[in-house]
Structures are given as C-alpha cells and as structure tokens.
Amino acid sequence: MLRCIQLGKRGLGTTAPNPMVGCVLVVDDTIIGEGFTSPFGGSHAEVNALNSVPVKSLLKQATLYVSLEPCSHHGKTPPCVDTIIEHNLQRVVIGTKDPNPKVAGKGVAKLKEAGIEVTVGVLEPECRWYLRRFLTYHTKKRPYIILKWAQSQDGFMAPEPALRDDTPQPYWISNEYSQQLVHKWRSEEQAILIGTHTAVRDNPSLTTRLWAGKNPVRVVIDRNLSVPKNAKLFDHMAKTLVITEVDDTSQYLKGIAYERIEFGKSLPLELCKLFYKLEYTSIFIEGGPTTLESFIKSQLWDEARIFKSEICFKKGLKAPQIAGTFIQSEKIEKDELLIIKND
Numbered sequence: 001m002l003r004c005i006q007l008g009k010r011g012l013g014t015t016a017p018n019p020m021v022g023c024v025l026v027v028d029d030t031i032i033g034e035g036f037t038s039p040f041g042g043s044h045a046e047v048n049a050l051n052s053v054p055v056k057s058l059l060k061q062a063t064l065y066v067s068l069e070p071c072s073h074h075g076k077t078p079p080c081v082d083t084i085i086e087h088n089l090q091r092v093v094i095g096t097k098d099p100n101p102k103v104a105g106k107g108v109a110k111l112k113e114a115g116i117e118v119t120v121g122v123l124e125p126e127c128r129w130y131l132r133r134f135l136t137y138h139t140k141k142r143p144y145i146i147l148k149w150a151q152s153q154d155g156f157m158a159p160e161p162a163l164r165d166d167t168p169q170p171y172w173i174s175n176e177y178s179q180q181l182v183h184k185w186r187s188e189e190q191a192i193l194i195g196t197h198t199a200v201r202d203n204p205s206l207t208t209r210l211w212a213g214k215n216p217v218r219v220v221i222d223r224n225l226s227v228p229k230n231a232k233l234f235d236h237m238a239k240t241l242v243i244t245e246v247d248d249t250s251q252y253l254k255g256i257a258y259e260r261i262e263f264g265k266s267l268p269l270e271l272c273k274l275f276y277k278l279e280y281t282s283i284f285i286e287g288g289p290t291t292l293e294s295f296i297k298s299q300l301w302d303e304a305r306i307f308k309s310e311i312c313f314k315k316g317l318k319a320p321q322i323a324g325t326f327i328q329s330e331k332i333e334k335d336e337l338l339i340i341k342n343d
Contacts, residue, residue: 001123004067007036013188014039017279019134023049023066046080059087067095072107091117095127099138137281142272144282150174150307151319158317168203174307180210187213189284195291205232268298304340
C-alpha cells in the first residue's frame, strides 16, 4: 500500500477533479504490475496497472492493492470494478473507501458480489492524507484550501508603500529557492486565488515559470472590475477567472472567464460554493492579508504554508494571525518554512 501511495502521488496536479490513485498487482510477494491515474480523461490506476502486466494469465493468482476504492460508475472511462472482475482476480486490498456518492461502497459491494475477497482500510490514515484534496471536495462540498504567504521576521507581509517601487510588482521577502518551491506548489493545485488589491499592487503572473508543470487557473476577486486591463493576469498565458459583481458583459475581456456572485454575503463561503460547482478540488490562496484573513476567520482553510524571512521592516502591512496544528518546519537557506494544519 505504501507503494500505491508513492505511485498515486505522481498524478498530483494532473488528475483533478479525479483522485490521484496508485495501484499494485502482486503474486507470491512479487510485484508483477503497477500503475497510477492518468491525466484527467485518461485511464484510472487499476486499468494502467492491469495493462502493465505482460503475462495476463498471472492475474488469476494476483492480489490487487489500490489506495482508493475502485470506481463502479461510468464516467469518462468504464467502471474499474468491471475490469477487475473480467480479469478474474481473487483478492483486492483497498486503502480507503471513496466518499463520492457515485461510488461510496458500491465498488466494494460489486467486487464481493463477484466472489472476490476484499480487504478495506489498510494504511487508511496515510491514504486519506495524500488523497485529502479529493476527500475534502466530496465530504465538505468545497475545495481543499491552502493558504500561503511570506512575512518578515517581525511579522509584516510588505514594507511601507514609500519603500516600494512605484511600478506595480511583487515585493520579494522570501529567497529564490522558496519562490521556486511556490511555483512547484502552484503546479500541484487546480486554481490559485488573489484579491483585487494584490492584483493591482503586485501585478503578478501567477504562473509556474520557475517549475516544469502546468499553470493553475488564475482566479482574481474583482468586485467592480477595477484591475487594469493590461494586467499580467489577462495575458492569456493561463486560464483566468474573474469573480465579480458586475453584470455588464460589455466590460468583460475576450478570452477571460467571469463568474458573478453576491458580495454582500460571506465571501469565502460563496467562493467555496462556486468552486465546488466548477469542480475545483483544491485552491491555492496567495492573496494579501484581507483575502487570507477572510478565509481564516471563516474557518474555511485546511493548510497554511508560511515563509519567515530574516528581513525586518519595523512598519508595513501586517501578516495574518493563524492558529492550528503545527505539522513541520524546514530551512530553505535563510528562510524558514512553517506548515500548519486546520483541525
């Protein structure tokens, strides 16, 4: 099952909204085949593992290990349980059940009905942790939300405006290696979110320029469409979604997606409802303190990744305050990275 988890992680950033599953086939304690979920629309882990076995007659003796319950419904691909049954496997070992209502125990039931021995719950905590994006989406009806920011040693996200360049651009607190890590993180999530103030003040690209990976959907909260039309967010280098209150479509830019929501309500909650509808299983929030604090106060966050630099500003834009369970810390040259989980 540990090998299933290793394999499944290879699909991070490419399989969503499908889960990133790993699968291993074993005969007499020897791995004869393995696979992981293809990019969205492609084959699932079980099919890839079964197809990897050169001598198909061995499958009648094999045990199939898989990190998530095999699907039992038709989507972009046929049900994996049908394929498993067709190959006459005798035993299936599952890490955790699938909470998706289309599956939710139906896969296990169908395998048992076919006379296959099924074991569920092997390394379940480890499987649930690495599958946390998919599981959060289906159990909480919202994406897995990751907050990220960099702050000075004395707790500021940016210095006083007088110390910044007049040209809208990011003010770098963290070092180049931390910045590269952030680009890697971007490639792993479906969407990245910022607010209006960050879009105007920093004019960020929000792409994975420093990492070989796909660009996430860039989402900007722009209630009154006040972000300049020549902003980097609108350069068509990646899909961009604008969240607005303006219903005058003549103000919309060509090639940019727009969604209208009610700003008078709890904005984080309304955003979560929208992202659930759009099938975004994870959101990476890189906004300023106003956007970050709105999600913190609403308790609509799962993980926070905070860079602390040796720089001191003394005055400036205060970083958010957050409480949660400390997971880990590590040094990236002189930066310190803290990761906190919301329980």
